[in-house]
Amino acid sequence: xxxxxxxxxxxxxxxxxxxxxxxxxxxxxxxxxxxxxxxxxxxxxxxxxxxxxxxxxxxxxxxxxxxxxxxxxxxxxxxxxxxxxxxxxxxxxxxxxxxxxxxxxxxxxxxxxxxxxxxxxxxxxxxxxxxxxxxxxxxxxxxxxxxxxxxxxxxxxxxxxxxxxxxxxxxxxxxxxxxxxxxxxxxxxxxxxxxxxxxxxxxxxxxxxxxxxxxxxxxxxxxxxxxxxxxxxxxxxxxxxxxxxxxxxxxxxxxxxxxxxxxxxxxxx
Numbered sequence: 001x002x003x004x005x006x007x008x009x010x011x012x013x014x015x016x017x018x019x020x021x022x023x024x025x026x027x028x029x030x031x032x033x034x035x036x037x038x039x040x041x042x043x044x045x046x047x048x049x050x051x052x053x054x055x056x057x058x059x060x061x062x063x064x065x066x067x068x069x070x071x072x073x074x075x076x077x078x079x080x081x082x083x084x085x086x087x088x089x090x091x092x093x094x095x096x097x098x099x100x101x102x103x104x105x106x107x108x109x110x111x112x113x114x115x116x117x118x119x120x121x122x123x124x125x126x127x128x129x130x131x132x133x134x135x136x137x138x139x140x141x142x143x144x145x146x147x148x149x150x151x152x153x154x155x156x157x158x159x160x161x162x163x164x165x166x167x168x169x170x171x172x173x174x175x176x177x178x179x180x181x182x183x184x185x186x187x188x189x190x191x192x193x194x195x196x197x198x199x200x201x202x203x204x205x206x207x208x209x210x211x212x213x214x215x216x217x218x219x220x221x222x223x224x225x226x227x228x229x230x231x232x233x234x235x236x237x238x239x240x241x242x243x244x245x246x247x248x249x250x251x252x253x254x255x256x257x258x259x260x261x262x263x264x265x266x267x268x269x
């Protein structure tokens with residue numbers, strides 16, 4: 001593409017889950033804070049702990065690796081082969097403290113049970129139907145010990161929003177700098193979908209700069225819609241709320257103070 005006498009590189013369509021290194025660089029900033037938060041939740045909510053944890057949609061394995069180093073045994077699954085390969089390489093020295101498998105959010109199964117499960121970055125909203133969302137929660141409940149908890153992070157939807165929302169991260173690792181811009185368009189109340197786009201700009205490569213673009217849709221949830229969904233899975237009860245500040249001692253009112261929520265769901269004894 002030419003513009004005012006200079007060449008402008010277009011964003012190439014690409015699945016950013018198949019570029020796990022760049023994805024990992026973008027989201028690694030909060031890893032230490034997230035892990036400390038999860039450890040605090042485990043200490044607060046779990047009685048007679050086995051220290052077995054489960055991460056649906058574990059991605060690059062950054063949280064699994066950090067939790068394993070803190071003494072937990074962590075099982076994780078993901079649908080992306082690229083992410084799992086990256087996670088396996090990262091955690092290969094951690095031995096039996098990390099277990100990876102390729103499974104889907106709505107059809108996974110485990111023989112063992114877990115103290116706690118966690119999914120923090122809105123991956124839950126990739127489940128675009130009510131049936132798949134219900135099945136996911138049922139399978140999480142089946143994987144938890146009685147009294148075990150699920151820390152489920154996602155953004156609630158305000159249907160009166162008429163403008164796009166944007167987030168931007170700039171992170172560096174070694175010679176690489178990754179700039180990530182995420183844009184979320186206004187939600188469609190009828191279809192309960194919102195369009196999302198990620199644009200990655202990667203500099204510091206031997207062959208110059210690269211640009212990638214990924215488009216997808218999220219399923220939307222207002223506070224009443226999420227609570228109605230949860231009512232279909234009576235095995236789980238909503239016992240607490242946090243947000244993406246990852247402060248274990250801050251408890252916002254669910255759906256009233258912030259759009260980003262971490263719902264703590266406990267398996268009924």
